[in-house]
Amino acid sequence: MHKTAVTHQLSPSSWSRFEECPRKYWLSRQRLPRKASMPASLGNAVHNSVEDICNLDVTDREDSEVGWLSKSMKEILDRNWEKEKQIFLSTPRHPSWKPQQISKARQGFVGALNILFSRSNHGKKKFSEVSIGNWKQIQSIVLLNEGKLISEDGKLIGRLDLLVDDLDEDGESKGWIVADLKTGKPPKDILNERVNRQLLFYRDLLKVTTPNHPKVSAEGWYSANQEIYPAEGESVLEDAIVAWAGMKLTLEPLQATPNSQSCGFCEFKAWCPTWWVARRDGILSDSTTFRDEVVKLIRFDDISGVALFERMSAIEDKGEVAESNVQFGAFIKDQALKQITHLLSTGYDGPMFLGSIRADGKVMHLGDWSEILKWSPLLKSIRED
Numbered sequence: 058m059h060k061t062a063v064t065h066q067l068s069p070s071s072w073s074r075f076e077e078c079p080r081k082y083w084l085s086r087q088r089l090p091r092k093a094s095m096p097a098s099l100g101n102a103v104h105n106s107v108e109d110i111c112n113l114d115v116t117d118r119e120d121s122e123v124g125w126l127s128k129s130m131k132e133i134l135d136r137n138w139e140k141e142k143q144i145f146l147s148t149p150r151h152p153s154w155k156p157q158q159i160s161k162a163r164q165g166f167v168g169a170l171n172i173l174f175s176r177s178n179h180g181k182k183k184f185s186e187v188s189i190g191n192w193k194q195i196q197s198i199v200l201l202n203e204g205k206l207i208s209e210d211g212k213l214i215g216r217l218d219l220l221v222d223d224l225d226e227d228g229e230s231k232g233w234i235v236a237d238l239k240t241g242k243p244p245k246d247i248l249n250e251r252v253n254r255q256l257l258f259y260r261d262l263l264k265v266t267t268p269n270h271p272k273v274s275a276e277g278w279y280s281a282n283q284e285i286y287p288a289e290g291e292s293v294l295e296d297a298i299v300a301w302a303g304m305k306l307t308l309e310p311l312q313a314t315p316n317s318q319s320c321g322f323c324e325f326k327a328w329c330p331t332w333w334v335a336r337r338d339g340i341l342s343d344s345t346t347f348r349d350e351v352v353k354l355i356r357f358d359d360i361s362g363v364a365l366f367e368r369m370s371a372i373e374d375k376g377e378v379a380e381s382n383v384q385f386g387a388f389i390k391d392q393a394l395k396q397i398t399h400l401l402s403t404g405y406d407g408p409m410f411l412g413s414i415r416a417d418g419k420v421m422h423l424g425d426w427s428e429i430l431k432w433s434p435l436l437k438s439i440r441e442d
């Protein structure tokens with residue numbers, strides 16, 4: 058039971074988003090149409106598969122049984138992959154699904170299990186030689202998998218991937234390890250600051266919510282190179298509480314801090330007027346191969362997908378735009394063609410946001426990798442609570 062009802066909660070990802078750009082965080086809380094991405098789906102499939110295999114019920118099976126692991130892994134991953142595909146395709150905004158990426162997910166799953174073997178003193182084993190008896194031992198060191206943590210005041214939340222016993226050479230526990238499974242690119246040397254802080258956050262939240270805990274450490278487990286990266290540092294919970302106070306959801310949008318890194322993959326551009334002003338002012342580049350535009354449609358042929366657009370120029374930071382006389386042609390196909398056709402069928406003739414268009418000389422290309430949305434700068438919260 059929490060002492061006070063809180064209006065918002067801080068998780069490591071919302072904290073990072075808030076730091077990158079407060080407006081990005083504010084927009085992420087407006088329940089705008091979500092966007093799916095292949096790396097996120099791949100990561101989820103691996104995480105859920107590790108969870109499922111750790112929870113596999115093997116209690117009634119013979120300890121000597123071998124040759125079962127690869128088959129179980131395949132069944133589990135195939136099932137989770139299919140689930141992720143359905144979620145991806147039913148997310149309102151999504152690029153095309155890449156079925157071939159299941160091989161990357163498979164590698165991630167194998168990598169994660171190899172780390173789990175090494176942490177349970179089994180070293181790297183041939184999967185065909187892992188017995189049910191070995192697996193029971195491995196399961197016994199997994200204390201928690203996909204556990205939700207919440208601070209007593211309800212302000213801080215986190216989701217643990219794995220909590221495992223930290224074994225010494227004799228197989229005795231000398232503490233706990235909070236392990237966060239990472240399917241992205243491993244760091245060169247040490248964890249970057251944000252990931253390090255995320256892991257420390259889980260460690261510290263676990264400590265304050267678990268009385269009588271032993272020594273707790275935190276590690277990033279990178280499945281791509283099967284390496285373990287320890288997180289180092291003092292408690293981050295005080296900083297988290299300070300950040301929490303600034304993350305209160307206001308009626309007015311929070312400040313936008315455009316820069317190439319934060320804006321690069323920001324999925325809220327159609328609702329944010331500030332990046333377009335930053336483009337006008339040269340803070341963001343307008344000459345990258347993949348770029349975004351705010352345009353007016355001049356001509357469109359829905360059979361060939363050939364369009365002529367006029368770039369709209371930003372007037373000020375409220376999202377108003379004006380004609381510019383700068384025009385460019387574009388070839389539109391696949392998903393982007395469906396989107397523009399749908400938009401026009403609703404009678405819409407206002408400014409459009411073109412996301413991730415590919416520049417080829419003076420001609421632009423839009424396809425499954427792109428998005429065409431209404432230009433909808435959001436200047437007041439649309440949340441009802």
Ligand code: SF4
Nearest residue numbers: 078081319320323329
């Ligand atoms: S587009 Fe850039 S400035 Fe706008 S919310 Fe996203 S990160 Fe912030």
